[in-house]
Amino acid sequence: MKRSLLDLDINELKEELLKIENNKFRYKQVYSWLQKGASFDEMTNIPKSLVEILKDNYSTGHAGIHTKLVSEIDGTIKYIFELHDGVLVEGVLMPYDYGNTFCMSTQAGCSMACAFCSSALDGKTRDLTDGDMLAQIIAVTKDAGGERPVNNIVMMGSGEPFDNYENTVRFLRRINSENSLNIGFRSISLSTCGLVEKMDRFTEENIPVTMCISLHGGNDETRQKIMPIANKYAIAQTIDAARRYFNKTGRRIIIEYVLIDGVNDDRKNAEDLAKAIKGLNCNVNIIRLNEGREGFSPSSRNKTAEFIKALSENKVKAILRRNMGSDVNGACGQLRHNIIGED
Numbered sequence: 001m002k003r004s005l006l007d008l009d010i011n012e013l014k015e016e017l018l019k020i021e022n023n024k025f026r027y028k029q030v031y032s033w034l035q036k037g038a039s040f041d042e043m044t045n046i047p048k049s050l051v052e053i054l055k056d057n058y059s060t061g062h063a064g065i066h067t068k069l070v071s072e073i074d075g076t077i078k079y080i081f082e083l084h085d086g087v088l089v090e091g092v093l094m095p096y097d098y099g100n101t102f103c104m105s106t107q108a109g110c111s112m113a114c115a116f117c118s119s120a121l122d123g124k125t126r127d128l129t130d131g132d133m134l135a136q137i138i139a140v141t142k143d144a145g146g147e148r149p150v151n152n153i154v155m156m157g158s159g160e161p162f163d164n165y166e167n168t169v170r171f172l173r174r175i176n177s178e179n180s181l182n183i184g185f186r187s188i189s190l191s192t193c194g195l196v197e198k199m200d201r202f203t204e205e206n207i208p209v210t211m212c213i214s215l216h217g218g219n220d221e222t223r224q225k226i227m228p229i230a231n232k233y234a235i236a237q238t239i240d241a242a243r244r245y246f247n248k249t250g251r252r253i254i255i256e257y258v259l260i261d262g263v264n265d266d267r268k269n270a271e272d273l274a275k276a277i278k279g280l281n282c283n284v285n286i287i288r289l290n291e292g293r294e295g296f297s298p299s300s301r302n303k304t305a306e307f308i309k310a311l312s313e314n315k316v317k318a319i320l321r322r323n324m325g326s327d328v329n330g331a332c333g334q335l336r337h338n339i340i341g342e343d
């Protein structure tokens with residue numbers, strides 16, 4: 001397989017191109033073209049001879065659009081991207097009043113095996129490189145006709161970013177740099193099921209994104225029923241790591257809580273959650289389960305309201321996150337799983 005040029009950061013690209021020709025400036029032109037999603041043939045200011053060598057030996061690393069579904073309800077666009085090696089990953093572009101949020105994948109599939117999540121169904125195909133992650137954003141940007149449509153990025157698609165730590169950190173540094181799409185860390189949210197050692201390592205990277213923690217249980221017992229990671233780390237350890245990230249970065253944490261009927265939506269879980277996050281500077285996002293996996297259904301509107309009320313009585317302010325793209329398999333892994341399942 002040809003090496004993806006998009007996997008190289010600007011310095012690595014410089015080194016790589018110097019192996020081919022003695023030109024100290026070319027890398028900047030090529031890097032810039034790559035960030036725009038240009039094919040080799042579209043790199044008009046690059047000599048034909050070099051273009052031919054690049055074509056023979058490398059792929060740009062860009063992603064193609066395999067499937068695109070536009071929601072009639074809210075304009076959400078669900079994408080399945082085909083990476084340069086044919087692997088499929090998904091992304092979702094959600095239009096909000098304050099700008100477009102793009103939900104991207106960090107792995108093809110996932111190994112975390114959360115019982116309610118469709119991304120877990122087929123296991124992990126492979127980690128995404130930083131280039132594969134950039135490729136998703138470049139593809140969406142290009143699809144919007146060149147105008148930058150991505151204002152905010154949420155790393156909440158398939159995959160566990162901290163199970164793919166080095167590539168995730170490389171991606172974040174690159175997307176934030178002026179040579180690339182220059183998207184501010186404050187416009188990026190990273191969601192993790194709570195790999196505690198990696199959270200602590202990330203705290204030291206000086207990357208102040210919004211860290212979102214998938215808790216989905218007020219106590220360890222509930223969490224262990226639906227999230228295997230809960231057998232490795234107690235909620236208290238996860239919250240302590242979140243606290244350290246906040247102390248270092250000053251970025252308020254988001255606690256994510258998917259309400260699942262009869263599993264984690266009782267008053268005890270609300271009270272335990274309030275206790276577990278006491279003193280943590282955070283917002284709680286309540287999410288209604290997107291149906292996909294057998295045996296799991298969303299809590300009723302009444303139960304959802306009761307859960308939020310119980311939290312509020314325990315001095316926790318929670319918001320209900322809006323469901324987007326329900327008519328285009330908006331939720332994690334659903335569309336990809338359906339497509340892979342067809343093969």
Ligand code: SAH
Pocket residue numbers: 112114116117118155156157158159160161191192193212213214256258287288289290291292331332
């Ligand atoms: N692995 C990371 C990020 C990807 S999942 C994490 O666990 O946070 C992004 C979010 O979607 C997580 O909070 C995840 O638990 C949630 N999620 C997974 N399946 C869902 C479903 N069917 N309905 C609603 N949210 C779901």
